[in-house]
Amino acid sequence: SKPLIAIVGRPNVGKSTLFNKLAGARISIVQDTPGVTRDRIYYECEWRGKTVMLVDTGGIEPYSDDQILSQMRRQAQLAIDSADVIILVVDIQSGVTANDQDVAVMLQKSGKPVVLAVNKADRLGEPPPEFYEFYNLGLGDPIAVSSVHGHGTGDLLDACYSHI
Numbered sequence: 001s002k003p004l005i006a007i008v009g010r011p012n013v014g015k016s017t018l019f020n021k022l023a024g025a026r027i028s029i030v031q032d033t034p035g036v037t038r039d040r041i042y043y044e045c046e047w048r049g050k051t052v053m054l055v056d057t058g059g060i061e062p063y064s065d066d067q068i069l070s071q072m073r074r075q076a077q078l079a080i081d082s083a084d085v086i087i088l089v090v091d092i093q094s095g096v097t098a099n100d101q102d103v104a105v106m107l108q109k110s111g112k113p114v115v116l117a118v119n120k121a122d123r124l125g126e127p128p129p130e131f132y133e134f135y136n137l138g139l140g141d142p143i144a145v146s147s148v149h150g151h152g153t154g155d156l157l158d159a160c161y162s163h164i
């Protein structure tokens with residue numbers, strides 16, 4: 001079966017936008033996956049001749065602030081259990097948050113390959129100073145991405161593919 005790449009992160013960091021950007025450009029089929037909870041959306045994605053399954057784990061239902069961390073942990077655990085590579089999406093506009101740190105520790109402990117996507121880096125060229133703060137998550141070199149514009153998404157996929 002195809003390697004699974006799961007996208008996790010806080011609400012509003014741009015997980016679904018990233019997912020759509022990655023899937024949209026190279027999409028082949030929408031996976032019909034009976035039994036999969038409706039907050040997990042799968043797409044098949046082809047990049048440099050290799051096919052993977054992408055999953056947006058973020059959920060479609062709004063939930064209250066006090067549920068955010070437990071929901072993030074749940075999604076991260078699902079990704080740890082099922083994915084081959086995990087993309088943790090963070091937001092350069094909000095910087096590193098406590099919830100980012102919590103999930104980063106969880107992912108790091110799992111030993112799964114994690115690729116850190118610093119989203120909303122909309123300007124091309126040298127990343128702004130805030131970008132370097134994300135090294136503190138201890139997940140290796142962050143990758144600056146703009147899911148809206150598509151900048152950095154090729155580098156992001158290359159980093160994911162280096163683990164599969």
Ligand code: GDP
Nearest residue numbers: 010011012013014015016017058120146147148
């Ligand atoms: P999710 O909750 O993590 O799935 O986040 P969404 O994909 O729904 O995006 C949340 C908001 O962030 C939306 O208003 C998006 O348009 C915006 N957004 C997502 N990616 C980017 C980006 O690369 N740059 C900017 N400026 N906004 C973005």
Ligand code: MG
Nearest residue numbers: 015016058059
């Ligand atoms: Mg979403």
